[in-house]
Amino acid sequence: MTNSKSIFSTLCAVTLFTTAPFAGARDNVEVVGSSTVYPFSTVVAERYGRASGNATPKIESTGSGGGLKLFCSGVGTNYPDITNSSRRIKLSEFNKCQANGVKDVIEVQIGYDGIVVANSIAAEPMNLSRKDIFLALAAKVPGVEEGVLIENPYNTWREVNSDLPNTKIEVLGPPPTSGTRDAFAELALEGGCKTFEWIAALKKIDKNAYKDICHTIREDGRYIEAGENDNLIIQKLQTNSAALGIFGFSFLDQNADKVQGASIESVPPTFDSIADKSYPVSRPLFFYVKKAHVGVVPGIVGYLNEFTSERAWGEDGYLAEKGMIPLPVKERRAMAVNTRSLVPMTGNEALQ
Amino acid sequence: MSKSVDNLAKIKHSLTRRNRAEARFRWYGRIAIFIGLSAVAVLFVDIISKGHGAFQATYINLDVSYNQDIIGIDNLMDSTQLVAGDWQALSKTALRTKFPQVSGRSDKRELNNLLSSGAGFDLKDRLMAKPLLLNETESIWILADDDIDTYYKSWLDGDAYAARLSEKQIGWIDELHQQDLIRLQLNTNLFTRGDSREPEQAGILGAVMGSILTLVLTLLLSFPIGVSAAIYLEEFAPKNKWTDFIEVNINNLAAVPSIIFGLLGLAIFINFFHVPRSVPIVGGLVLTLMILPTIIITSRAAIKSVPPSIREAALGMGASKYQMVLHHVLPLALPGMLTGAIIGMAQALGETAPLLMIGMVAFIVDIPGSFTDPATVLPVQIFLWADSPERAFIEKTSAAIMVLLTFLIIMNTSAVWLRKRLERHW
The missing domain is CATH 3.40.190.10 (Periplasmic binding protein-like II)
Incomplete structure (x- = not known):
């Protein structure tokens, strides 16, 4: 009986211990968004993780709209770094991003579906x-x-x-x-x-x-x-x-x-x-990157470089093997340069 | 006198009818059980027939030379070199040596596709474990690509699926098969790796660890809270309108759809307390909310089943109410409470809906090692695999279902066993 009493108090103690507060930092990239882009971004994440030895980005499939909603909710490690989308960001969503402090958004078109x-x-x-x-x-x-x-x-x-x-x-x-x-x-x-x-x-x-x-x-x-x-x-x-x-x-x-x-x-x-x-x-496929998180969350640049490399999104790349249709070579090169130099959207794009 | 004879005749008359009714009723019961059992049998046969293949994977035997010039490194201790090294070149070169006649860009690409895209990294791991192999050559079994795996398995079964392979690739596999250089081996990746988008490299260890971490937290939180609530309500709380109100609410909570607990978790734990998304802590908290009512209800039933004579005897011997509960009622009610807890845990193990809202339905490769690492759980892994386009995930899905069912069977059997072993009859 004393035995069960001590078990009980141990359980209580452990409970208190495990509910202690937690730190907010994270060392893995967080990606949300479209279920259509999900099969492609997961492959890139996995390759990046295995090749670099860093933490593998975490990909959640929330749908394009759900992803942009989470993405545009704010800046900080509680919010995702990247969102995938099977359509272009809408003007209303872009404005919501701006209103919530997500000022610099990098747009990357990755191919077609x-x-x-x-x-x-x-x-x-x-x-x-x-x-x-x-x-x-x-x-x-x-x-x-x-x-x-x-x-x-x-x-x-x-x-x-x-x-x-x-x-x-x-x-x-x-x-x-x-x-x-x-x-x-x-x-x-x-x-x-x-x-x-x-x-x-x-x-x-x-x-x-x-x-x-x-x-x-x-x-x-x-x-x-x-x-x-x-x-x-x-x-x-x-x-x-x-x-x-x-x-x-x-x-x-x-x-x-x-x-x-x-x-x-x-x-x-x-x-x-x-x-x-x-x-x-x-239809074109996109992802959007929060520039404010680059350098704060490790791995974003590495993930972007892997995604925009020829071996990933090129004609013979592994994404093509997964069924993604690549961009024409000229657009692809321009997009890669744009992405790697982290050029954000200006707000003057003809968004709908 | 005549009246009782009348009655007797009546009883005799109705006897056959009543016997027949009973016999019919027994048959209804047997049929019901038969339907239930056959549904289970169909489920098991379907899952096992689809999933048994996943426990084996296709491997190809090649002579790999760990030439440092091929990889492009000169020092195994230099981590920047290791990251930059072209590890895929190891497996590609090995294939090229095996089939020297292959030329042309597209042919070479088809040849490279025989092996898993992770083969190079597997060889890297092998070399890191055995650094003496550098610049040596060894004959080794290398994991084949999932398309090759699907083809080879279906070909062995006599119904080859070749839609995703070219004529040349089929020819190469034939050649390898004749030389006994391709074979099925136990699929260790399935049990030692996390999720992957390449079916041949995908494993369930990440999901199993995620489930264990989440459930441990759920148990640690829900059992003490549930048992304390049950003891208070049953032994100490005054019987009035308030306790009735609480009881109604607990019963209601037990019937609330689980997705609502997910929404609650999203609103409270993630948006208000800023617990990170996708980690076992938030999963454990949400599942605790979900199974608390179950545990409270079963614990109260267990406490109620302890006969009042035990309580009266304890009080009569001068024990305080606290001593009576803690020393006598609780130990006797514990088996029932444990059974309830295990059933609650089994329910939590199979749950996906509430986890959807808190980000645990995600692609996570790294195996979680602590309560704050991003994690997913077994049923979510099944859901994700079932949704993947690659055909080889079909058998992986069924294999994961088998693993989940095994855990559920173990938990439910232990609940029955505990009850049988510890239960006291009065």
């Missing part, structure tokens, strides 16, 4: 246009009369376009929280949406209404939100050869034996077609 619409290799390959995608997936589509929108009436691909197969429209894709979904809406849906002249004209008059029409995806069960896990979409495509799936190019690259990418406007999604921008549904 293609978004693919794919189906099982057991099915016929598809050849879609952005207009087909818009008509099949938008919540509201233009009716017979000009200027009138109707609830999306299409149930099969043939109803959308008589050249397409007579299969049910069934598309598995990411949920609204995903950067892939944002980019897909912007590049594929809006691209098709713009082909209707009166909607394109609406952009100048009422931007919000235009965005509403072009970016809203139907919710009657034809578009199925499959969560953020792209492997799951690939599994489901395998069991259902009539369905299409939407995900990043790297997943297509890794699962070429299970799924095939649909050609968009007759351009198949390949490494080269995304790199030369002929494949229409591709």
Whole structure:
């Protein structure tokens, strides 16, 4: 009994001891942001850690918006040093950064990512246009009369376009929280949406209404939100050869034996077609660095140098192997010089 | 008289019906258990069939010459030289010597891709451990790339997956196979390394250590607090509206979705107390909040099950209330409390949602050694691997699930064992 009493008091003592206050310094770079850039920045972090023997940067996948929110919250070791983004920083986010004391932000564009619409290799390959995608997936589509929108009436691909197969429209894709979904809406849906002249004209008059029409995806069960896990979409495509799936190019690259990418406007999604921008549904990838942390948190410069080295982001680099599409060589060189000399954004960029 | 005969007839009449009802009920029970067991069996068969491959990795045997000119160093003691050294050149040269006929840039690149991208660093570690090897040559098994690993395993199984390999690479593997220079070995990396983006170099030690550190802290915090709260509420607190109110709230807390504890942790520990993100301290604090209600409730049940006669006897012998509780009730209730704590810990071990908010869902390579190192935990590691594009992570994911299940089984079995061993029946 005295035994258990002493155990009890020891437990209490240890508890008090372990809840003692902690110091704030850290010796590893903290990176947050886009889940699309995550697979690339993690490789760089790991290589940098192993080659230099320093602490490996910690990468958190929070989504582009979540990452920029954390990044712009302030300066100091409690806030992340770098944030990844699968879209450019918005003006509102940049202003928030400035307001919170994050004055000097270095912008680094690292390459491109293609978004693919794919189906099982057991099915016929598809050849879609952005207009087909818009008509099949938008919540509201233009009716017979000009200027009138109707609830999306299409149930099969043939109803959308008589050249397409007579299969049910069934598309598995990411949920609204995903950067892939944002980019897909912007590049594929809006691209098709713009082909209707009166909607394109609406952009100048009422931007919000235009965005509403072009970016809203139907919710009657034809578009199925499959969560953020792209492997799951690939599994489901395998069991259902009539369905299409939407995900990043790297997943297509890794699962070429299970799924095939649909050609968009007759351009198949390949490494080269995304790199030369002929494949229409591709987007730039970025990361942003807090200049105030350079020199305070060790390893930021080393990580930047590794990321902007040819062996990482070059045509034959290891990031290309992971499915990232590199920048053209000229832009890449300029970007590397800019990044290594830590040139911050001026605030005069044409941000949206 | 006739009435009792009537009754007897009635009873006899209904007997078969009642017996049949009982037999049916037994069958319902058996079917329910069968469904439960088969669900578990399907889960295990699926995970084991997917994951067993991960315990082996493909290795290629090559003659490596640790030539200092190849690496570009002249002194193993000089750390700046070691960082600048071209360690990848060691494995590349070894491959080039093995296949001297390969020429052309893209062919050489394909050849280099046979080996893991970390192979050079592995050789560096080997050389650092055995400095005498410098400028010597040795025949050594080197880790193969994950694509080669996937291909070789599927090829051995008779269903080759070659989509990510070129004709030439398949030819080289064939050649190596005929010379017995490629084989499957126990995958030690899986148990000795932290996370990696290269499936062949990825291990779960980082996540296991993170889980251990987080759970140790959770136990140290939640057990004393939970037990003290339970003892006070059960033995000392007056029974009034306030204690009823507290009891309702504790029961409510036990049913709150775990993500809410994560939000709470983010708001209080990280934003207010400035505890760093992603460290076991903040994870332990959040999980403590989460399992405290469970521990309080089970501890109270354990205290309640101690018969009042023990308390009365102690008080009758002149013990104070404090002595009665600490010397008699607590030791008798301890097995029940421990069982509750273990079940709570098992719950905490499998939790990911609250950790999402406090930054423990992150890519962390270095193995955490203290409560303030960035860390992740086992279920998070499973989640991260399941989300990775590389196909070789599929088997890694299942292997990690097996490890997590092993820990859970150990914890739950020890809870049953403790209860069986220490429980007293009255």
